[in-house]
Amino acid sequence: MIPMKSFLPLAACALLASRALAAEDALVTTAWTEENLNNDDVRVVEVSVEPGVYERGHIPGAAHVRWHTDLVDTVRRDIVSREEFEALASRLGITPETTVLLYGDKNNWFAAWAAWVFTLYGHDDVRLIDGGRGKWEAEGRPLSQRPFRARPTEYEVTEVREELRAALPEVVAVAEGDREGQLVDIRSSDEYSGRIIAPAGVAELAVRAGHVPGAVNVPWGRAVDPETGTFLPEEELRALYAAEGIDGSEPVITYCRIGERSSHTWFALHHLLGYDVANYDGSWTEYGNSVGVPIENPSGSVWTGQ
Numbered sequence: 001m002i003p004m005k006s007f008l009p010l011a012a013c014a015l016l017a018s019r020a021l022a023a024e025d026a027l028v029t030t031a032w033t034e035e036n037l038n039n040d041d042v043r044v045v046e047v048s049v050e051p052g053v054y055e056r057g058h059i060p061g062a063a064h065v066r067w068h069t070d071l072v073d074t075v076r077r078d079i080v081s082r083e084e085f086e087a088l089a090s091r092l093g094i095t096p097e098t099t100v101l102l103y104g105d106k107n108n109w110f111a112a113w114a115a116w117v118f119t120l121y122g123h124d125d126v127r128l129i130d131g132g133r134g135k136w137e138a139e140g141r142p143l144s145q146r147p148f149r150a151r152p153t154e155y156e157v158t159e160v161r162e163e164l165r166a167a168l169p170e171v172v173a174v175a176e177g178d179r180e181g182q183l184v185d186i187r188s189s190d191e192y193s194g195r196i197i198a199p200a201g202v203a204e205l206a207v208r209a210g211h212v213p214g215a216v217n218v219p220w221g222r223a224v225d226p227e228t229g230t231f232l233p234e235e236e237l238r239a240l241y242a243a244e245g246i247d248g249s250e251p252v253i254t255y256c257r258i259g260e261r262s263s264h265t266w267f268a269l270h271h272l273l274g275y276d277v278a279n280y281d282g283s284w285t286e287y288g289n290s291v292g293v294p295i296e297n298p299s300g301s302v303w304t305g306q
Contacts, residue, residue: 026271027130027231033101034141037061043094043150047071047114048104048133057143059103059129059136063092064148067110067260071117079281085121086155093150096123096158103129103136107221107229113263115271116279122159128267131230138228164270166253166278168286168293174253175213175294181251183215184241186265187284191257192217194297197288204258206288210297212255216244220261223268237268248275255280255287 036042037060044062046054054064065071070088071080080088094100100118104111108128118126129136137143173179190196194209211217222240224231231237238247246252252275256262259281266279280287287293 026127026267028101028127029130030136030139030141033059033103033129033136039099041097042099042101043092044101044103044129045092045111045114046104046133047102047110049106049110053105053133055145057145060142060144060146062103062144062148063150065092065114067113071110071114077282077286079117079120082121082157082160085117086157089123089155090153093153094123094155095153096155098125100126101129102126103132105133107134107224107264108132109260109264112267113260115267116164116263119270120161120164121157122161131228134229163276164266164278166255166280168280168282168290170278171212171253171255171280171282171287172293175215177214181253182246183212184244184246184252184254184262184265184269185211185215185217186220186254186256186262187211187217188219189217191284194299194301197303198257198284202257204285206285207303208288208295208297209299209301209303210288210295211284212287213294213296215255216246218244218246218265220256220264223265231268231272234272237273241269241273246275248273252277253280254278255283257284259283 033044044059045065046058046062047065047067048054072078073080100123102111102114111128111132115126115128170179171183174181174183185192191198192211197209198205218241223237232240252269254262254265254269254277259279262279262283266277269275269277
């Protein structure tokens with residue numbers, strides 16, 4: 001498991017933020033992607049939620065990463081180990097110099113999770129195809145069913161960026177005012193208020209509803225154009241978060257239910273706005289199941305065990 005550091009002082013925030021790609025480089029268009037499908041320095045990778053969508057047709061030449069087996073430990077709750085990530089990147093034919101283009105369904109939910117994992121393990125040149133699979137298909141761009149093939153590499157992680165990951169004690173410390181920072185809950189307003197514990201039909205639940213005290217609620221979907229699934233322009237993103245007091249002046253922790261939707265907001269705040277942001281991948285399924293942590297539940301809902 002990756003050790004998790006506490007937030008660094010504000011004096012270091014600018015240095016950390018400078019490690020992020022420039023906003024204009026962190027996203028690529030579908031058109032640019034199609035023009036670079038034969039570029040040997042580029043690797044396109046699909047990370048989707050729904051099973052089978054890759055097999056039905058994917059961007060030509062794209063590799064396939066399954067988030068629930070390739071990006072996480074399959075026994076204990078954790079992300080892939082350093083060694084497992086190295087093996088994955090090697091299997092995908094990726095080198096430290098490769099430009100990795102990630103995309104997927106659901107407006108890039110788990111593609112953003114993959115971007116967070118890649119960045120955590122020190123691969124800085126990782127980008128999202130803006131609009132993801134939905135925009136690619138809507139524009140009638142080519143799809144292929146050919147299996148992915150690449151010459152394996154020997155990828156080596158040389159740095160682990162521990163500051164990009166938040167742990168439960170850090171979140172509690174911010175909630176109780178013992179640590180500098182701001183919390184952004186990117187779930188729906190019903191989840192945030194405690195009316196529901198999780199979206200209908202999901203398996204991962206908690207025994208308490210509500211949110212972490214002090215967290216502001218900016219649902220992840222507000223950061224994208226509802227028609228195209230692309231991120232809002234930078235100035236609109238800054239205004240969206242600034243309206244809730246998130247302006248980059250303090251370190252930020254994002255969270256959701258299991259860490260995937262919050263990765264999308266992490267990407268926006270870290271890569272597009274350059275803020276000092278950590279993703280809390282334990283999120284509400286850890287926090288809401290923890291004994292003794294402070295919770296705010298405006299709806300006053302009570303868990304019945306049913």
